[in-house]
Amino acid sequence: QVQLKESGGGLVQAGDSLRLSCEASTRTPNTYTIGWFRQGPEKEREFVSAISSFSGKTKYADSVKDRFTISRDNATNTVYLQLTSLKAEDTAKYYCALRRGLVLSHNTEAYDSWGQGTQVTVSS
Numbered sequence: 001q002v003q004l005k006e007s008g009g010g011l012v013q014a015g016d017s018l019r020l021s022c023e024a025s026t027r028t029p030n031t032y033t034i035g036w037f038r039q040g041p042e043k044e045r046e047f048v049s050a051i052s053s054f055s056g057k058t059k060y061a062d063s064v065k066d067r068f069t070i071s072r073d074n075a076t077n078t079v080y081l082q083l084t085s086l087k088a089e090d091t092a093k094y095y096c097a098l099r100r101g102l103v104l105s106h107n108t109e110a111y112d113s114w115g116q117g118t119q120v121t122v123s124s
Contacts (some may be wrong), residue, residue, distance in 0.1 A: 001112060001113045002024050002027070002028055002029075002032075002098050002113040003024065003025045003026045003113070004022055004023070004024055004025075004028050004072065004096050004098060004113055004114065004115035005022070005023050005025060005115055005116070006094060006095065006096050006115045006116065006117055006118040007020070007021045007023075007118055008020040008021050008091075008118060009094060009119045009120045009121075010119075010120065010121070011116030011121045011123065012086055012120075012121070012122055012123070012124045013086075013122070013123050013124075014083060014086060014087055014088060014122055014123065015086065015087065016038040016086050016122070017082070017083060017084045017085075018082075018086065018120060019080055019081070019082050019083070020036070020077045020080065020081040020082075020083065020094055020096075020118060020120075021063065021078055021079070021080055022034060022078065022080075022081070022115060023076070023077060024077040024078075024118050025077075026080030028053070028098070028110040029053070029100045031052075031053060031100070031101060031102055031117070032052075032053045032098050032099065032100050032101065033050055033051065033052050033053065033098070033099050033101065033102065033103065033104055033105065034050065034051055034053065034070075034072070034094065034096055034097070034098055034107050034111045035047065035048075035049070035050040035089075035097045035098075035099070035104075035105065035106075035111055036049045036070065036077040036081050036092045036094060036095070036096050036097075036099060037094070037095045037096075037108060038090075038093065038095070039092055039093050039095070039117075040089075040091060040093075041091075041092075043092070045070060045095070045108055046061065046110075047061050047106035047107075048060070048061055048064055048068065048081070048094070048104065049061065049064065049068055049070040049073050049081060050070070050104040050106070051070045051071070051079060051104070052074060052102055053074060053102060054102060055102070056072065057104060058070050058104070059104040059106070061102045061106070062114035064083075064090075066103075067083070067084050067085045067086075068081060068082060068084070069081070069082040069084075070082075074111070079096060081094070081096075082086050083120070086120075086122045087122060087124075088114045088121060088122050088123070088124040089122075090122050091120060091121050091122050092119075092120060093117040093118070093119050093120075094111055094117060094118050094119075094120055095114055095115055095116075095117045096114075097111035097112075097113060097114045097115070098111060098112070098113040099111040099112060099113075100112075
């Protein structure tokens, strides 16, 4: 498994922005997808966004489209998630995960390496 570490979470006010980072600290496959997921209090883990390491193709959940932006830096094996116009309902622990291959899956079961998560709390 690949070791992943998230950072960048924090406590912000509604309308603020944050940038989350996901760094792979061990060797990554030749082609892989990084997904961001989140889990709010008493909620199931849900898909947020994903990006292909090979093509840079991206995918977003409808709830975050036009507010969040995913990007990658293959040189440093880091994927970023820029969060803007944050809302109280964005409060959750955010996880990044890796799956081998090119498919931008929204299914948690498709990913086999997970980070420990970083907490984002948005006050209204």
